[in-house]
Amino acid sequence: MTQAAGTAPLDGVPAADQTDQRVLVASQWQLIRWRFFRHKLAVISLVVLGAFYFVAIFAEFVAPYDPTDFREELTLAPPHTIRFVDPDGNFHLRPFVHPFKKTLDSVTYAAIFVEDETVMQPLGLFVRSDPYKLWGLFESEIHLFGLQDPDARLSLLGQDTVGRDLFTRIVYGARISLTIGLVGVAMSFFLGILFGGLSGYLGGTVDMVIQRIIESLRALPTLPLWMALSIALPSDWPVLRTYFAIVIILSTVGWTSIARVVRGRFFALREEDFVGAAELDGASNLRIIFRYLLPSFLSYIIARLTLAIPQMILGETALSFIGLGLQPPAISWGVLLKDAQAIRVLALSPWLLLPTVFVVVTILAFNFVGDGLRDASDPYTHV
Amino acid sequence: MSQSADPDLERHAAVSGGPSDSLLTVRNLQTHFFSREGVVKAVDGVSFDIRPGEILGIAGESGCGKSVTSQSILRILPKNGKIVEGEILFNYGDRTVDLIQEDADGAVLRDIRGKEIAMIFQEPMTAFSPVHTIGDQIIETIRIHQQVSKEEAHEQALEMLRRVGMPSPARNIDQYTFNLSGGMRQRAMVALSLSCRPKLLIADEPTTAVDVTIQAQMLELLRDIQADLGMAIIMITHDLGVIAELTDRVMIMYLGKEVEHGTVEDVFHRPQHPYTRGLLTSIPKMEPGRVEIEPIEGAVPSPYAMPTGCKFHTRCPDYIEGVCEKQDPPLVEVARGHEVSCYLYGGREGLE
Amino acid sequence: MTETSESGVMGDRAIISVRNLVKHFPVETGILRRQVGVVKAVDNVNFDLNEGETLALVGESGCGKTTTSHCIIQAQRPTSGQVFFRLGDDEPMDLTQMEKGELKGARRNIRMIYQDPYSSLNPRMTLLQIIGEPLAIHRMVESQEELRVRVADLLRLVRLDPSTLNRYPHAFSGGQRQRIAIARALSLSPKVVIADEAVSALDVSVQAQILNLLKELQHQLGLTYLFVAHNLAVVKYEADRVAVMYAGKIVEIGETEELYTSPRHPYTEALISAAPNPDPDTKHRARIVLAGEVADPGNLPAGCAFHPRCRYAEDRCRQEAPELVDVGGSEGQSHFSACHFAESLELTGIAGGLQSEKRGNE
Numbered sequence A: 001m002t003q004a005a006g007t008a009p010l011d012g013v014p015a016a017d018q019t020d021q022r023v024l025v026a027s028q029w030q031l032i033r034w035r036f037f038r039h040k041l042a043v044i045s046l047v048v049l050g051a052f053y054f055v056a057i058f059a060e061f062v063a064p065y066d067p068t069d070f071r072e073e074l075t076l077a078p079p080h081t082i083r084f085v086d087p088d089g090n091f092h093l094r095p096f097v098h099p100f101k102k103t104l105d106s107v108t109y110a111a112i113f114v115e116d117e118t119v120m121q122p123l124g125l126f127v128r129s130d131p132y133k134l135w136g137l138f139e140s141e142i143h144l145f146g147l148q149d150p151d152a153r154l155s156l157l158g159q160d161t162v163g164r165d166l167f168t169r170i171v172y173g174a175r176i177s178l179t180i181g182l183v184g185v186a187m188s189f190f191l192g193i194l195f196g197g198l199s200g201y202l203g204g205t206v207d208m209v210i211q212r213i214i215e216s217l218r219a220l221p222t223l224p225l226w227m228a229l230s231i232a233l234p235s236d237w238p239v240l241r242t243y244f245a246i247v248i249i250l251s252t253v254g255w256t257s258i259a260r261v262v263r264g265r266f267f268a269l270r271e272e273d274f275v276g277a278a279e280l281d282g283a284s285n286l287r288i289i290f291r292y293l294l295p296s297f298l299s300y301i302i303a304r305l306t307l308a309i310p311q312m313i314l315g316e317t318a319l320s321f322i323g324l325g326l327q328p329p330a331i332s333w334g335v336l337l338k339d340a341q342a343i344r345v346l347a348l349s350p351w352l353l354l355p356t357v358f359v360v361v362t363i364l365a366f367n368f369v370g371d372g373l374r375d376a377s378d379p380y381t382h383v
Numbered sequence B: 001m002s003q004s005a006d007p008d009l010e011r012h013a014a015v016s017g018g019p020s021d022s023l024l025t026v027r028n029l030q031t032h033f034f035s036r037e038g039v040v041k042a043v044d045g046v047s048f049d050i051r052p053g054e055i056l057g058i059a060g061e062s063g064c065g066k067s068v069t070s071q072s073i074l075r076i077l078p079k080n081g082k083i084v085e086g087e088i089l090f091n092y093g094d095r096t097v098d099l100i101q102e103d104a105d106g107a108v109l110r111d112i113r114g115k116e117i118a119m120i121f122q123e124p125m126t127a128f129s130p131v132h133t134i135g136d137q138i139i140e141t142i143r144i145h146q147q148v149s150k151e152e153a154h155e156q157a158l159e160m161l162r163r164v165g166m167p168s169p170a171r172n173i174d175q176y177t178f179n180l181s182g183g184m185r186q187r188a189m190v191a192l193s194l195s196c197r198p199k200l201l202i203a204d205e206p207t208t209a210v211d212v213t214i215q216a217q218m219l220e221l222l223r224d225i226q227a228d229l230g231m232a233i234i235m236i237t238h239d240l241g242v243i244a245e246l247t248d249r250v251m252i253m254y255l256g257k258e259v260e261h262g263t264v265e266d267v268f269h270r271p272q273h274p275y276t277r278g279l280l281t282s283i284p285k286m287e288p289g290r291v292e293i294e295p296i297e298g299a300v301p302s303p304y305a306m307p308t309g310c311k312f313h314t315r316c317p318d319y320i321e322g323v324c325e326k327q328d329p330p331l332v333e334v335a336r337g338h339e340v341s342c343y344l345y346g347g348r349e350g351l352e
Numbered sequence C: 001m002t003e004t005s006e007s008g009v010m011g012d013r014a015i016i017s018v019r020n021l022v023k024h025f026p027v028e029t030g031i032l033r034r035q036v037g038v039v040k041a042v043d044n045v046n047f048d049l050n051e052g053e054t055l056a057l058v059g060e061s062g063c064g065k066t067t068t069s070h071c072i073i074q075a076q077r078p079t080s081g082q083v084f085f086r087l088g089d090d091e092p093m094d095l096t097q098m099e100k101g102e103l104k105g106a107r108r109n110i111r112m113i114y115q116d117p118y119s120s121l122n123p124r125m126t127l128l129q130i131i132g133e134p135l136a137i138h139r140m141v142e143s144q145e146e147l148r149v150r151v152a153d154l155l156r157l158v159r160l161d162p163s164t165l166n167r168y169p170h171a172f173s174g175g176q177r178q179r180i181a182i183a184r185a186l187s188l189s190p191k192v193v194i195a196d197e198a199v200s201a202l203d204v205s206v207q208a209q210i211l212n213l214l215k216e217l218q219h220q221l222g223l224t225y226l227f228v229a230h231n232l233a234v235v236k237y238e239a240d241r242v243a244v245m246y247a248g249k250i251v252e253i254g255e256t257e258e259l260y261t262s263p264r265h266p267y268t269e270a271l272i273s274a275a276p277n278p279d280p281d282t283k284h285r286a287r288i289v290l291a292g293e294v295a296d297p298g299n300l301p302a303g304c305a306f307h308p309r310c311r312y313a314e315d316r317c318r319q320e321a322p323e324l325v326d327v328g329g330s331e332g333q334s335h336f337s338a339c340h341f342a343e344s345l346e347l348t349g350i351a352g353g354l355q356s357e358k359r360g361n362e
């Protein structure tokens, strides 16, 4: 031992030199990131979600039209086929569509849309069409893409029952549907940490009361509870207020599971020697909570949250679908799906179901990301 | 590796008189783990044999591959572990089988496990199911391997519990493990593993988690039972005191390698390998007067960053530069039945 | 009372004096938390920790070693009894009577090292933060730069490379982590260090390094250790005096060499006899194997708690609990034992049991 300081290397140096230097000074978040990036599916999902949120944020710009602008003659028009080859067989670098010609079925009088092959309407990037105000601030008419002719209508994913562009509406719907999950989860997170933390840190009677409340809330079936609460919402409330009311309704149950997790972690962590050591160091309660307890389970909570978001999205979709959530003129994926309720519509205009695809993709993506995060969230398990 | 393995084989054969009189012969066993971080050569060329009725100790520090060696013998390795080379010859009835060549879930190994080779673990709870009484489990084990009536098996179970010193066996045979104290559980586990009179008992750190007084009971028990039933025991532990108290021969391991092998007297009184010497000077002794201890420098390297050549060269006080880090030193016999894998004792001929 | 208590509440050379320390845990059942019994984890413990010495607390699992050390540092509040602490020539202070705020000062001088080097270091903090934390909390440094210098010095003190201070604990082995824990304990220049099984989780080769490091640091810094352990050989190497605990009580306390060579309590004799010795020559010695198990502190037998396992027990032992009394060691040292027959029994220690003189090696 005494010679240790002399000839032999310091204890620790030989082992340390042989491992990757980066790992040695890697913080928790770096380790989590490295681990997360090993999950291919989670990374792909993260990219998909990133794209969706980009679209939701810049909805006015990404959507080619105004979501309320309707064209009666295009009611229930199907999606356009985007073409590169004209009827004469010539190839065009710039994609184009043929506009619809509406005829009536001679027997049923149902509208039939046929492509007018004589006219070619080329697509373009940064084209002009309906004016908008981005985030209610910046006025513009430039859209990310669309038809170069401002008066023509590109039907990317079809038109709805009153001739509004479905793609545009899905893009605007993403704004509400994607954020309601985040806001709802933020709310649950706040309540969960607050009550779970109180429960775990104070223990005793406080803990007992909070636990009983949580148990009662969890004993209620979720959907009927939400339905009951949303029936109580006045129907004349403005969209924004209804939105927040729905968020609160959705988080009535969501926070309980987070509170449970927080409480459990608090209990477990209080037993850890390093927390005991910090107490003996003279660290204050706040210091212990913020420097020792919270960082130790934050990553875990974030993973849990990611898995809770799809719950909220589905909740909103379900409530709106049965007409108890958001109401038109608000646009959310649930509201859009409500339009697709009639069987007749489904048979003739299946594209109205397309919002479902977005709901499913979003939920899967959140689940994959959540799984990846959960696996990565405790990088110290086997190091 | 493979070049040095063959001469070893012959030397072993000469020492032990060949596998014919040994119960279990392990030759150049190599077990590796494959994980995302890389390959861990948990056992990297281990050879030993054990005769009927002999007690062999396997000692070494945490992570040196003691448990993996025993798991390899019973073929109960975790999924990502693989035996990549070697032979494990077991005297099974009137023939010798190579356990590596057998199907891990096949009839031969199922029959051998429990009946021919039994194992006891550090944590007795893992050996028992919590939903059956210890008696039921012992009886079931007996009846799987022997054609006996329920009553007869019950008798045998009682007898075995009595033998391992279980207090009031007639009452405790109907207990569940969670009702038993730690020491009684250990006894029950020994009774369970001995209930089929195995020829070989592998004990993996059976006393590490128990108090010294219980440990003394355990060792006493193993010693008595071994004398009684004449089975062979492989005692795996990091506690050299336990090795000295119980075993006849000992194999010292370091990072998956066998570094020294011989009778306990040879290894403890005339340790040759610098690692063995270091280990022995590292442990405080229960002797009168001040006995200084001398630790080994440094720490055990990570299994993902194994040193080249002699695995111990990074910490070795006698390290020969230009030799030790080149190649694995072969096992060299320094006295009859006492082998050391270290260049201080020869084996340099093969190096350029 | 034990030790020299003539000069008031504390022993003459004591830096910490434990007096009549009791810690009981209630045993509760059901949701109504009805108390159905009590675990006497620490049951009237008395001892002095003398300045500059290493006093070992040995005993088997559950005998109350950890609870005793936690009650000393007030990590757990004792049920009753006092823990006096004296700094230099100051008046002794009773830690059990102090509020959290007042304790902060005393705890600067009494520090703790934990058993498990994995759970005792926050994996989310760098060495700089971990070792610097006590310095920061007690505002002992002015600047981040000074903190770095201090932490680097501490790392050097425990023989770690000071350039590693930005690393996280996951980059270190068990032995290195234990060095980090020691550095943290020493950062406030304490007088007393309580090491609770500080080497038990380590590999033998590393354990030896830490044992020697602790000794060196003691000489260098004049530390006083309360060394909690269950391994008798380790204790023999490390301690000046040894206190043997059984079922919440101290049953014997004396100078190390004296206690090991001539134990005065049957339990100590059995412990020494049971400890495996790494010498094959002692294989066939007559070993005392205690029957049964360690007494359950939740359900102690009457009289001497050790009597059900004691081979010298007589009727008196089943009725009357023996006091811890000075039975006198060799050369006038004190040697306390709590056994009715401590004076008359001929007990065997290491010299007799191990016949080590016969060990003709090399």
Ligand SMILES: Nc1ncnc2c1ncn2[C@@H]1O[C@H](COP(=O)(O)OP(=O)(O)OP(=O)(O)O)[C@@H](O)[C@H]1O
Pocket: B033, B034, B035, B040, B041, B042, B043, B060, B061, B062, B063, B064, B065, B066, B067, B068, B069, B078, B080, B081, B238, B303
């Ligand atoms: N399932 C596994 N996957 C990857 N590596 C493993 C696995 N099991 C064991 N190992 C590695 O194999 C090596 C040998 O492990 P083993 O359990 O045999 O050690 P041991 O000598 O029994 O140690 P201990 O005294 O701690 O029980 C170690 O480096 C360990 O990390």
Ligand SMILES: Nc1ncnc2c1ncn2[C@@H]1O[C@H](COP(=O)(O)OP(=O)(O)OP(=O)(O)O)[C@@H](O)[C@H]1O
Pocket: C025, C026, C039, C040, C041, C059, C060, C061, C062, C063, C064, C065, C066, C067, C068, C230, C297, C298
């Ligand atoms: N918080 C608690 N509640 C109830 N009983 C406890 C509590 N803490 C400890 N005990 C009991 O008190 C007794 C003494 O425990 P303690 O941890 O002090 O023993 P120890 O000597 O440190 O043992 P070990 O060697 O296992 O660490 C044990 O029987 C234990 O079960």
Ligand code: SF4
Pocket: C265, C266, C267, C304, C305, C306, C307, C308, C310, C311, C312, C313, C314, C317, C322, C338, C339, C340, C341, C342
């Ligand atoms: S008092 Fe009696 S029972 Fe207790 S240790 Fe002494 S002899 Fe044994």
Ligand SMILES: [Mg+2]
Pocket: B066, B067, B068, B204, B205
């Ligand atoms: Mg093992």
Ligand SMILES: [Mg+2]
Pocket: C065, C066, C067
């Ligand atoms: Mg303890």
